[in-house]
Amino acid sequence: MDAFSYREGKLFCEDVPAEELVAQFGTPLYVYSRALIVERYREFRKAFAAVDPLMAYSVKANGNLSVLRLLADEGSGADIVSGGELQRARLAGIGPERIVFSGVGKTVTELAAALDAGIYGFNVESEGELRQLAALGEATGLPAPVALRVNPDVQSPTPHRYTRTGHHDTKFGIPIDEARRLYRAAAQMPGLRLRGIDFHIGSQILETRPYVVALSRVLELVADLRREGIELEYIDVGGGFGIPYDDDEGLDAAAFASALLPLLHESGLRVVVEPGRYIVGPAGVLLTRVLYVKQLAKTFVITDAGMNDLLRPSHYASYHRVAPAELHPERESLKVDVVGPICESGDFLALDRVVERVREGELLVISTTGAYGFSMASTYNARPRPAEVLVEGRTSRLVRRRETLDDLVRGELDLLRPSFVPAGGGDDVGPPGPG
Ligand SMILES: Cc1ncc(COP(=O)(O)O)c(C=O)c1O
Structure with missing residues (x-):
């Protein structure tokens, strides 16, 4: 549309003139079309319908609560990367069983909050994080559901190097051989529930080949693990599906799906997808x-x-x-x-x-x-x-x-106020102020 x-x-x-919007709400102003968000969501889900994926919309793309609520009403889950995004997803009514947690630097507080909420899976990015989760799982008696985010070492052709995350010299993910070792170790940790495997190779990708190469490499690891008796439940192929910013043709979701579906089918695993930009961009x-x-x-x-x-x-x-x-x-x-x-x-x-x-x-x-x-x-x-x-x-x-x-200074004024107006001449040491 x-x-x-x-x-x-x-x-x-849609049917509202831009001038009318700015007359009412001023500028700069972000304007979103509800119908197009829904259309893009449905189009993506339909493309991958053959594997009935968990649609984990990537909250970082646009975390407005009304946008999230709209997607929650469509049945979407969420891919989150912080405690703040967990809060947004939950406030919007996204069930914890539909949330996966990505990111290289999750704090203990964030891990604990997500574990307590009962999310579907932690996409773990390092041995340190894995051990942290194992300890939390043991301490709380709630085994942490984990997937390892594997770095498949593919070059994703994105428009800028900052949006490439799937090659060996980025901070993201765990190299495949290291992941093999960590899966074995994790299988022995009582605080963990080994649940899946994950990759995300970058953002604004307009070719299917890097996904296919990455997926093939990751599925080889899944097969090796299976032979060792380590069974996984889900595979998360991340996000990154590109859109047209100019008149050039983007790829539609169906093109990505037709490249990936044969391999996904064969894996027999539950499929998780994390589109962000594709839906709201x-x-x-x-x-x-x-x-x-x-x-x-x-x-x-x-x-x-x-x-x-x-x-x-x-x-x-x-x-x-x-x-x-x-x-x-x-x-x-x-x-x-x-x-x-x-x-x-x-x-x-x-x-x-x-x-x-x-x-x-x-x-x-x-x-x-x-x-x-x-x-x-x-x-x-x-x-x-x-x-x-x-x-x-x-x-x-x-x-x-x-x-x-006022919003910009509120957090500072709140701290200054007690010293501005000492209650009963207390021993405030803050700066002097009016009143
Ligand atoms: C782990 C992960 N998943 C999904 C996404 C969403 O990417 P996109 O908005 O390009 O689909 C990102 C974006 O950086 C990400 O880091």
Whole structure:
């Protein structure tokens, strides 16, 4: 479906004009299409239906509670990487038996919380973590359900090296031979319940071959373990399924599925998938106002959204389409840098991009920002994070209010206040203050 389309030259999200949204909620503004999120989720699930996978949506892509709730209602589980994401998934109503926990640096507190919640599996990334879980399992009497995240040593062709996680010199996963040794060791640890095996080779992958190579290597290990009497229940193939950011063709879920299904079938294991970007990426845009147009050696279009609102262009040199929310095809186009207000030369949304000559005050749309948009936003330069809106047909719902300046200082003021107003002249040593 075309969730974002121009009608008589004006951008709409589903049936709501972009101008109406910003009039109500301001800019910068993340806008999500409910219908497209649901469509992408169903399309992915349908592609893999032959193995009836556990859909563990990767919360880091977009962890808004309303987005999670929407996916929970569709039956989704969650792939989480922190205690905070566990809390989000649980608040959204995702059952613990549908949650897997990934990540190289889980703290004891996070492990304990997830064990207590009764999650489906820990995707363990090191021997230290394995031993930590074994100790927790013994201490609590709740054997920890574990899978080892294996590093299959494949080069995944992602657009940036920061999003490659499946080759031997990254911090992620456990090399296959080491995993073999650890499975044997884990099988002897009473605090553990060996449950699965996992890999995740990177993000924004537009080829099926790296998945097939990785899966084949991991299934060889599964077969070896089986011969030794170590039986596993699930295989988690991670996420990373790419989407089109420009007009180039992405792969659809069916293409990934048809490459992987024969091997998955043969394994006889329960299948877990962790798509994030594929589901929410195309379903979101960022709306931003042009503050100034500055003509120097280049033309700079300065917007009210910066790298704190959308980090991907400066962090990964990633491409997002940029266009005015109201088209005027009679205008000439010119090459500009679209930059934010942050005090960093690396603060940009698009470089050397040909766009219609826009005026100050105009609204721009930054496309395909539903994944790793708001979830990577920060308050750098003491800028409140943007609002998020979910559109459904003709209606729009604020699903995260814009942060306020007060939100930014609340945690500090709370600490200062007792010393500002000493209760009964106590022996506060904080800085002096009003009152
Ligand atoms: C372990 C794991 N699973 C799943 C994902 C989701 O990736 P994507 O959003 O590209 O599908 C990531 C992303 O970094 C990840 O690290």
